[in-house]
Amino acid sequence: MKVPGAVSGRVRPLWVAAECAVTLGLVLLLFVAHQLWWTNRQAQQGAAREVSALERAWAEGAAVGPGPDRAHAVLVIPRLRLRAPVVEGVGRAEVLDKGFVGHYPGTARPGRPGNLALAGHRTTHGEPFRHLDRLEAGDEVRVETRDAVHTYVVDSTLPQTAPGDSGVLRPVPRSDVRPSYGYRERGHYLTLTTCTPAYTSTYRLVVWGKLRSVRLR
Template sequence: MRTAAGVRVVGHGDRRRRARARRVLWGGGELLVTAGLVLLLLVAHQMWWTDREARRGAERAVTALERQWAEEAESGEDAAAGLGAGPAVTAPDAGAATAPEAGAATDPARPGTSPVPRRPYGSAPPPRRSRAYAVLGIPRLGLRVPVAEGVDRAAVLNKGYAGHCRGTQQPGQTGNFALAGHRNTHGEPFRYLPRLRRGDSVVVETRSATYTYGVDRILPRTTARDVGVVRPVPRSLVRPGYGYDEPGHYLTLTTCTPEFTSRYRLVVWARLVSMRPR
């Protein structure tokens, strides 16, 4: 407002409006800063704290399994699942033509080759749901994590475990032993699966035997609903050029891709190389 002499006069109403606008802007800024801090804390919790806690829990579970197996061995208890006493059994490389060892059964997929134990793991009762019962080791990645039955997110995967896909085979059995795990957060056991190369070892330890698989093929990306990758004879239904045509002793590792998303799946396949009683 101006007077007759042209002097601008600021009224109380103008000052109040400006003060109100400043308070609104200040309050809005505080809310944005607070929201940003809360978001950062949530991200830190998800990316660091849950990852740290899951990794520690998985390490404790591995230690507990190994202690339990050692105590059972010392007490002379018969392992409920798997091989009986005897020498190590080796599965020959693809294409090899060797006679089966004495006391070994023959892989029905390839007559005269791929000896397997007379009493496979599956002769025991199935593992209890969500209970850790084996240890997965990948030397190239420096990884050792528990394997639990099922892929329940809260009870298995979020603990940093590898989850056994129900309906697939168990270690050492003819068919497909399929495992899933987080690639990011919650221990992220499968974060570095893309680093695996053909011929790398993947070791599965149970209370009765150690199974060594050799990485054979990698499917860089497929859909989350590509169930063909975990079938007894694994082959992608989305990308049929990836997979197998004959029965065998397979291991499948699956995780999300790209990182920090769950849109697609990365698949690593391995073949059984050897089995050794504990």
Template sequence: MKVAHVRALRVAAECAVTLGLVLLLFVAHQLWWTNRQAQEGAAREVAALEREWAAGNGTDPGPIPLAAAPSPRPAQPYAVLVVPRLDLRVPVAEGVGRADVLDKGYVGHYPGTAQPGRAGNFALAGHRDTHGEPFRRLDRLAPGDEVRVETRDAVHTYVVDRTLPQTVPGDGGVLRPVPRSDVRPAYGYRERGHYLTLTTCTPAYTSTYRLVVWGKLRSVRLG
């Protein structure tokens, strides 16, 4: 019985060590490998967009009026989000699906919200952890920080105005044309305007709540 007991303990210990190694590899995959893959893919997409815009597909029709700009297809990268404070330059794609947008390291545009430069609320989502984590340091943004959205025909410059440190994932008020939290009504706006909304999970390494950063459009430079 003693020999059998020792063998059982040894097997249990070996299983625990093996499980620990598997978990360690999984964590390394999630925190390092997915980040590396997504960040490299996102950088390639930014470069591809810039080449496409520079080439103009062989023609130069001039700036397209905002109202006439075509709507992007689902999961299509069509803009570049630039946040100097965070040293961030990342593609913006249509939609907020995990597999086809967010897990690629892109920032996703909430369908139904305004497009950049237009009246209303241009609302975006991005991962805070893993898969490129473009919004890893979103909580560092402060009033006055610039956020630029570059498209084929214009550069839209927003200025961070205020932050909602925490709300529930279903707080749809933050995405409305005049964004205002349904859960914490002291946070948000009451008048129409040209808004930018950036959302991500909080606290870090969880998806329990959402962090929201708002900005207002300051300028649009065509061409």
């Protein structure tokens, strides 16, 4: 004869474990939704406001210099339908997690000789560089400032390198990890960097371009 209390005693731990599993699943689902949807929405809206504020300042004749808390340029990539604010620095919390594109300190300014190097998230937090791998040779990338529009043309892509490959940021960019990628002569270069593969930070994807024209406003 079965004793009800004994049966329920054996079942109760299984029931508690099932409840914990369901709760954990819901928490993970909410976390994923937060990372993939909510952070993107917040960052994209914030980036759009930053671009609008910067363009209003330009229209009013205000001078907006580089700084860690304000945009000083706008990156435009027609193929990706991207229009993002450029902020000084590449700190995660201060710049990239806000959906901004960060300017590597010490690299060239728009239109100047050397290497203008920029970084952006590929996934979550606005993911401005989500489809950076879709850029092809000949695609235009514009960097707009108060005084001019600097048009670069994509020249080559380094599909994968180590996060510490500092050679890609030099005035004449060239990969230290994969020396066959990069340049040997001085020029006016643009370097765009992001994480790869998507949803990881294991490696870096690098897209290079050369300055084609500068149109004064």
